[in-house]
Each structure stands twice: as C-alpha cells, then as structure tokens.
Amino acid sequence: MSHFDPEKHSCLGSAIHSWDPRAKIVSLLVLIFAIALAGSILPALAGLCVSISLVLISRIPLAHVAGFMKWPVIFLLPLALFLPFTTEGDCLYSFQFLSVSRQGLFFSLLYLTRGVAAALLALLIVGTAPFTVTIKALQEMGLPASLTQIFLFAYRYVFLLNEEFSIMSRSLQCKGFVRRSDLKTARTLAMAFAMLLIRSYERSLAVYNAMLSRGYRGDIPIPGRNGLAASDLFKSLLVLGAAFSIMAK
Amino acid sequence: MKAIEAINLVFSYPDGTRALEGASFSIDSGESVALLGPNGSGKSTLLLHLNGILRGQGTVRIMGREITEDNLSWVRSQVGMVFQDPDDQLFMPTLEEDVSFGPRNMGLSEAAVQEAVSWALRSTGLVDLEAKSPHHLSFGQRKRAAVATVLSMRPPVMVLDEPTSNLDPRSKREVATLIRSLQEKGTTIITATHDANLVPYMADRVLLLDRKIVADGDVRQILCRRNLMKGLGLEMPLLADLFERLREEKIYSGATPFAADIAAKEIIDLLK
Ligand SMILES: Nc1ncnc2c1ncn2[C@@H]1O[C@H](COP(=O)(O)OP(=O)(O)OP(=O)(O)O)[C@@H](O)[C@H]1O
Ligand SMILES: [Mg+2]
Numbered sequence: 384m385s386h387f388d389p390e391k392h393s394c395l396g397s398a399i400h401s402w403d404p405r406a407k408i409v410s411l412l413v414l415i416f417a418i419a420l421a422g423s424i425l426p427a428l429a430g431l432c433v434s435i436s437l438v439l440i441s442r443i444p445l446a447h448v449a450g451f452m453k454w455p456v457i458f459l460l461p462l463a464l465f466l467p468f469t470t471e472g473d474c475l476y477s478f479q480f481l482s483v484s485r486q487g488l489f490f491s492l493l494y495l496t497r498g499v500a501a502a503l504l505a506l507l508i509v510g511t512a513p514f515t516v517t518i519k520a521l522q523e524m525g526l527p528a529s530l531t532q533i534f535l536f537a538y539r540y541v542f543l544l545n546e547e548f549s550i551m552s553r554s555l556q557c558k559g560f561v562r563r564s565d566l567k568t569a570r571t572l573a574m575a576f577a578m579l580l581i582r583s584y585e586r587s588l589a590v591y592n593a594m595l596s597r598g599y600r601g602d603i604p605i606p607g608r609n610g611l612a613a614s615d616l617f618k619s620l621l622v623l624g625a626a627f628s629i630m631a632k
Numbered sequence: 633m634k635a636i637e638a639i640n641l642v643f644s645y646p647d648g649t650r651a652l653e654g655a656s657f658s659i660d661s662g663e664s665v666a667l668l669g670p671n672g673s674g675k676s677t678l679l680l681h682l683n684g685i686l687r688g689q690g691t692v693r694i695m696g697r698e699i700t701e702d703n704l705s706w707v708r709s710q711v712g713m714v715f716q717d718p719d720d721q722l723f724m725p726t727l728e729e730d731v732s733f734g735p736r737n738m739g740l741s742e743a744a745v746q747e748a749v750s751w752a753l754r755s756t757g758l759v760d761l762e763a764k765s766p767h768h769l770s771f772g773q774r775k776r777a778a779v780a781t782v783l784s785m786r787p788p789v790m791v792l793d794e795p796t797s798n799l800d801p802r803s804k805r806e807v808a809t810l811i812r813s814l815q816e817k818g819t820t821i822i823t824a825t826h827d828a829n830l831v832p833y834m835a836d837r838v839l840l841l842d843r844k845i846v847a848d849g850d851v852r853q854i855l856c857r858r859n860l861m862k863g864l865g866l867e868m869p870l871l872a873d874l875f876e877r878l879r880e881e882k883i884y885s886g887a888t889p890f891a892a893d894i895a896a897k898e899i900i901d902l903l904k
Contacts, residue, residue, distance in 0.1 A: 513725060513726060515726070515729055538725065539723055542765075542767045546767065589717070589720035593713075593720050593723070596708055596712070596713045597734035598708055598734055598737030598785070600705065
C-alpha cells in the first residue's frame with residue numbers, strides 16, 4: 384500500500400515529541416490562529432519562520448514533510464496564482480489583457496505564507512504523537528467520548544476502505560476489466576462500489592463483535608498521563624509568546 | 633468440571649443457509665480439542681456460539697452456567713475468541729494498543745496490563761512489532777497478532793478459529809506449542825483447523841463437524857480412520873496415512889506414530 388501515513392514519525396525523540404500533547408495542541412492551535420489572522424506580510428513571514436524552525440526541531444524527515452505538504456500546496460496554489468491577476472490595484476506589470484496588481488501580489492504572497500505555515504503546524508500536531516495519544520488529549524480537554532471513538536474508528540476505516548478498494552480493483556483487473564466510458568463499465572463500477580459498502584458494513588459488524596469479545600462496554604481504554612512538567616510549560620510559553628508577538632504586529 | 637457444554641445447537645443464517653443442525657458436545661476443563669471439518673461445515677458458526685456472539689436454538693453452558701442475555705459480559709471474560717479473519721480482530725491504531733485493549737477493559741492496573749501485553753507479544757513472537765499499525769503487518773503476522781490480543785486477557789477458555797492457516801511452518805509449530813503450554817497451565821482450548829498433521833501436537837481429542845458432530849474421540853482414534861476422514865473430504869496426517877496403509881497390508885501392527893522421529897524408528901525396526 385502506498386498511502387501516506389501521518390503517524391510514521393510519531394515516535395521520534397525530539398523536544399516536540401516529548402511535549403505534553405495537551406499543551407502542544409493548545410499552543411500550536413493558538414499559533415495557527417495568530418498566523419491565520421496576520422494582516423501583513425512581515426508577521427506572516429515571521430510565523431512561517433517559526434513553523435519551519437519547529438518542524439526542524441521535530442526532526443521529522445523532510446521527505447515526509449514534503450509528502451504531507453503536497454496536498455495543501457496543490458490546494459493553495461491555484462488561488463495564489465489567480466490573485467495577482469484578478470485583484471484590482473496599482474498595475475505593476477501588464478501583458479496584453481493580463482495585468483499584475485501590487486495588491487494582488489501582496490495578497491497572493493500573504494495567503495501562501497499563511498497557508499503553508501498553518502499546514503506545517505498542523506503536521507506537527509498530528510505527526511508528532513501516535514494518533515490515539517492526540518485523540519486522548521483532545522478527550523481530556525473536553526471532547527466528548529463518543530466523538531473520540533468516531534475519530535478513532537473513522538481513522539481505522541479510511542485505511543480499511545482504501546485497502547478493500549485496492550484489493551477489489553486489483554481483482555477487477557485480474558479478471559480482465561478495462562475501464563472505458565460505456566454503460567458496462569459504469570455498471571461494473573457501480574456494483575463494485577455497492578459491494579464495497581456491504582463489505583465494509585459486514586466488516587464493521589465483525590469488528591464490533593471482536594470488541595465485545597474483548598470486554599468492550601462503551602469506552603476505549605487509553606492509558607492516562609501525568610500532569611504537565613515545567614518543560615511542557617516552558618515550551619508552551621515560547622510558542623505562545625511567538626503567537627502573541629505575531630498578533631501584536 | 634465441564635468448561636464448555638453445547639446441546640443441540642441449530643443455526644440458520646438470515647439468507648436461509650442452515651449452518652448447524654443439532655450439534656452437541658462437551659469439553660472438560662483443561663482439555664485441548666481440535667475441531668475438524670470441511671469448508672462450510674459450520675466450524676466458524678459453531679465457535680461463534682461459544683461466547684454468545686451467535687445464538688440460535690439450543691443451549692451453551694460455560695463453566696456450568698448457561699449463556700443468557702444477562703451474563704454475556706461474564707461469558708466474554710471467560711471465553712477468549714480468536715476469529716478466523718485477523719482483520720476482524722484488529723482495530724486499534726497500533727499493535728500494542730490492540731493487545732492491551734482487552735486487559736484494560738478488564739480494569740487491570742497499568743503494570744499488570746504492561747506485563748500481560750509483553751507476555752502475549754513474546755508468546756506470539758511479535759515483540760519488535762508492537763509500535764506498528766496492525767494494518768501494515770503481513771497476513772501471517774496479523775494472524776499471530778489476533779492470537780496475542782486474546783492471549784493478553786488470559787481467559788480460562790480459548791476458542792481459536794484456524795489460528796495456523798497461512799502461517800509459515802515454523803510459526804505453525806510455534807502456535808501448536810503455545811496451545812500445548814497454555815493447556816499445561818490449565819487453559820481449556822478448542823481449535824478449528826485444517827492442519828491434520830498439526831493436530832496431534834496441539835490436541836488430545838478431535839471433534840469432526842459436518843453441521844453436526846459426526847465423530848468425537850481421541851486424536852489417534854479419529855485421525856486414523858481412513859473412511860471417516862475420506863468421507864468428509866479431509867486428509868489424514870501423512871504419517872498416519874502411511875502407517876495405516878502398512879497396517880492394512882499387515883506389515884505393521886504397533887501404535888500409529890505422528891512424529892517423524894518415532895516413525896523413523898518404527899520403519900528401521902520393520903526393516904531389520
Ligand atoms: N454471514 C453469512 N451469511 C450467510 N451464510 C453464511 C454466513 N457465514 C457463513 N455462511 C454459510 O454457513 C455455512 C457454514 O459456514 P462457516 O463459516 O461456519 O464454515 P466453516 O466450517 O468455518 O468453513 P471454513 O473451513 O471455510 O472456514 C456455509 O455454508 C456458509 O456459506
Ligand atoms: Mg471458518
């Protein structure tokens with residue numbers, strides 16, 4: 384399977400990894416918020432620098448970071464390319480009917496910086512602790528238990544569906560199925576999709592039975608954690624300090 | 633004491649398939665029993681009755697207590713169930729969390745949980761993989777992981793549905809040895825399997841199932857009966873097949889060996 388696994392480097396030993404997940408989530412969310420609100424380019428760039436430094440501190444391999452950033456960048460880029468041409472303002476450069484405005488360029492740059500910085504921080508939140516630890520931290524901060532379980536199993540099911548789907552398409556190929564744009568293809572795909580739903584329904588029933596067999600009575604046991612240490616607070620203070628100075632600009 | 637008692641189990645799936653037609657048997661505490669039967673003979677269906685996941689007509693008693701709606705959670709603390717398909721069994725993000733799921737539900741202390749988990753992982757040869765996601769393990773590893781998730785709960789009764797299918801030869805042997813060592817510690821075990829060669833290594837008694845129990849007896853008594861086994865489309869263990877042929881030819885008259893070293897000795901004696 385070639386899918387991206389955000390947890391792949393969740394067990395490294397960096398300062399970010401050892402940060403208490405509750406303190407980490409709150410501080411990084413505040414920082415994301417501060418960067419998202421930055422109204423001018425300098426604080427946004429400062430935010431980007433802070434994000435990049437944090438990623439470097441976390442020691443997550445850059446290839447992994449690039450694999451993750453691919454998606455937000457694909458999502459951000461079209462808009463960032465459009466903005467300079469479509470925003471009205473002082474003309475910087477014009478070519479036939481296209482003209483680049485200074486305000487447009489400014490917005491585009493601001494938008495890209497903020498987006499990339501926020502995505503990097505998001506990677507730090509999900510990528511520096513095992514998924515259950517993050518979820519458990521959210522639960523401790525007040526997320527309802529039913530929601531935590533939905534997250535937990537949704538996460539498991541994304542992989543499961545992905546796997547069932549690739550198994551199914553592999554077996555379709557082995558049986559000589561070629562995708563065309565005709566009715567037969569549509570029929571086959573529709574049936575495969577319906578089978579996928581039925582299979583995942585029956586699978587979830589079986590998994591539920593397995594959970595009952597192992598004493599499941601409505602909540603997922605995740606081990607507890609100790610209180611915050613001084614180092615956790617110190618790291619949070621640093622990040623929150625950065626967040627507030629970005630906001631103050 | 634009887635650990636498991638099943639009386640006249642009848643079960644049909646919603647689509648009308650009749651999977652069990654009056655299966656009855658009982659298993660004493662501390663016994664290890666193999667459940668043999670061709671594909672579709674109802675092995676998995678039968679096993680799912682033993683901790684109340686499926687309930688049709690008939691009665692199941694665990695440690696003398698009949699399974700009812702009210703004692704299901706007690707029953708499940710007594711009967712550990714390893715499913716045929718490991719993907720049904722593994723659902724937590726990491727192997728370690730999956731294996732600790734049961735013990736944590738039982739309310740054990742964190743130290744006891746850790747001890748149970750590391751013992752279960754060691755027993756199944758998965759120690760190095762505890763941090764991995766179960767969905768990234770190989771099929772054979774997932775199969776062993778499924779066993780570990782139940783092992784960690786140390787239930788007095790274990791129900792294993794084809795724990796050795798798709799395993800490499802060494803892992804098969806290890807699972808058989810594990811079953812034996814659990815039995816020595818007093819666990820009652822019932823194992824559905826197609827590995828006739830492995831049965832003598834893990835069980836003392838065999839149940840043959842074809843929607844009902846068609847034969848029940850000592851391993852030697854059942855596995856050496858060619859007509860019975862052949863009638864169900866099952867294979868005899870290779871050595872049993874060979875020595876029964878020699879017996880039919882009136883060349884051999886001793887006890888049927890199941891292990892290669894004993895068989896070799898018998899053959900050398902015959903050649904002398
Ligand atoms: N969910 C289901 N719905 C309908 N029929 C089913 C279902 N599961 C099993 N069956 C049918 O019930 C019968 C017994 O199935 P079961 O899985 O118990 O057999 P088995 O002895 O475990 O076979 P195998 O050796 O292949 O694992 C089969 O005929 C099968 O087709
Ligand atoms: Mg089966």
